[in-house]
Amino acid sequence: MIVGMLKSVLPIFLGICAFAQTDYSTRRERVQKALPDGVVVLFALGVGFEPQDRSGFFQEPNFYYLSGWNEPNAAMVLCGACPEGEREVLFLPKRNARKEIFEGPMVAGGDPDAKAKTGFAAVMRYERLEAQIARSLEYATDLYTVFDGHEAQLGKIAPLRSVKDARLTVTQLRLKKSAGELGLLQKAIDASVAAHLASWRQAKPGLYEYEVAADMQQTYFALGCQRNAYPPIVGSGPNSVILHYNTNRRRMDSGEVLLLDVAGECSMYSADITRTIPVDGKWSARQREVYELVLGAQNAAIAAAKPGVMRSELTNVARAYFNKNGKGPEDKPWGDYLLHNISHHIGLDVHDPFDPELPLEEGNVITIEPGLYIASEKLGVRIEDMILITKDGSKLLTGALPREAGEIERRMKH
Numbered sequence: 554m555i556v557g558m559l560k561s562v563l564p565i566f567l568g569i570c571a572f573a574q575t576d577y578s579t580r581r582e583r584v585q586k587a588l589p590d591g592v593v594v595l596f597a598l599g600v601g602f603e604p605q606d607r608s609g610f611f612q613e614p615n616f617y618y619l620s621g622w623n624e625p626n627a628a629m630v631l632c633g634a635c636p637e638g639e640r641e642v643l644f645l646p647k648r649n650a651r652k653e654i655f656e657g658p659m660v661a662g663g664d665p666d667a668k669a670k671t672g673f674a675a676v677m678r679y680e681r682l683e684a685q686i687a688r689s690l691e692y693a694t695d696l697y698t699v700f701d702g703h704e705a706q707l708g709k710i711a712p713l714r715s716v717k718d719a720r721l722t723v724t725q726l727r728l729k730k731s732a733g734e735l736g737l738l739q740k741a742i743d744a745s746v747a748a749h750l751a752s753w754r755q756a757k758p759g760l761y762e763y764e765v766a767a768d769m770q771q772t773y774f775a776l777g778c779q780r781n782a783y784p785p786i787v788g789s790g791p792n793s794v795i796l797h798y799n800t801n802r803r804r805m806d807s808g809e810v811l812l813l814d815v816a817g818e819c820s821m822y823s824a825d826i827t828r829t830i831p832v833d834g835k836w837s838a839r840q841r842e843v844y845e846l847v848l849g850a851q852n853a854a855i856a857a858a859k860p861g862v863m864r865s866e867l868t869n870v871a872r873a874y875f876n877k878n879g880k881g882p883e884d885k886p887w888g889d890y891l892l893h894n895i896s897h898h899i900g901l902d903v904h905d906p907f908d909p910e911l912p913l914e915e916g917n918v919i920t921i922e923p924g925l926y927i928a929s930e931k932l933g934v935r936i937e938d939m940i941l942i943t944k945d946g947s948k949l950l951t952g953a954l955p956r957e958a959g960e961i962e963r964r965m966k967h
């Protein structure tokens with residue numbers, strides 16, 4: 554009993570998985586309960602994956618969420634109606650000595666210790682996948698997968714069964730973050746906050762955008778992040794109005810703002826944080842005016858975020874705040890200079906999947922990121938923070954990074 558318990562709380566040893574095996578098996582049970590008549594087949598990323606790919610291997614997030622398995626060329630079958638021992642099966646490639654020379658020891662389908670190492674009730678060779686799907690369908694009516702191109706292949710295995718999309722079922726689980734997930738999100742946030750603070754000490758006229766991007770990445774990698782959550786956006790002056798600018802080649806100049814939309818990913822969980830700062834360490838009157846507007850809109854949207862509210866409504870709140878606070882250039886309402894939605898879910902994906910029908914719920918983690926972009930003035934301001942939806946409101950997870958205009962000036966003094 555004690556040995557069994559001990560095993561069950563050991564984290565999966567491969568990759569950078571951070572949770573106990575039981576956390577993943579609980580998630581798999583939830584999928585089985587949500588789709589009791591289904592055989593759910595999920596695929597890891599990686600058929601054809603080459604380790605020398607520039608971007609490196611990144612596990613398919615739904616597969617990772619339900620397995621913690623961080624290796625390519627795997628699959629799983631979940632079948633709540635199947636006999637004990639076949640309700641959750643992980644399929645792994647067979648042993649490959651050549652591959653192990655390059656990539657280190659692997660867990661293979663058929664290894665005697667594969668169950669203990671993966672936390673699955675059964676681990677089989679990948680070659681058995683089709684046969685096991687057919688066998689599982691004797692106990693269930695429908696075949697499910699997360700539609701990503703594999704549905705056609707499954708249709709051929711079981712031509713008489715309908716193949717249904719399990720994406721929404723897994724999405725609904727992923728929307729509510731567990732305490733463990735919140736811990737990993739906070740780790741990514743804390744490392745990214747440190748990166749932003751480092752950039753504030755560094756920024757000055759004459760510096761290149763890539764120098765700032767490099768130091769920010771160095772900061773969060775040194776604090777344990779494994780990847781960029783997304784390509785760093787370091788945009789000075791005219792580049793501050795380009796929403797997904799990430800060339801980062803320009804030299805910043807006196808009198809400009811610097812928009813920093815930069816964050817790291819730790820243990821598969823992403824942060825997403827934006828600040829806009831004055832390159833000189835001191836705002837011009839116009840920069841400060843626009844900054845205060847964006848901050849006001851952000852505060853209004855944060856105040857509006859709570860269970861029961863539709864996330865899309867938060868963009869309306871921000872736009873309404875802008876519109877009732879005077880006019881922008883060309884006598885247009887300020888709201889016309891907000892060019893994007895101001896919120897998305899975040900977790901294993903920077904833009905986590907969502908259910909468009911569902912209002913915000915306790916346990917959701919979302920961004921709040923209003924901005925105003927005035928191309929004619931080469932002035933873009935965005936402020937992006939992450940909040941956790943609580944029972945009756947929200948908690949600011951990125952609060953360690955100041956947002957007030959005056960506080961940013963104080964922190965930039967060096």
Ligand SMILES: [Mn+2]
Nearest residue numbers: 825920922937
């Ligand atoms: Mn974002």
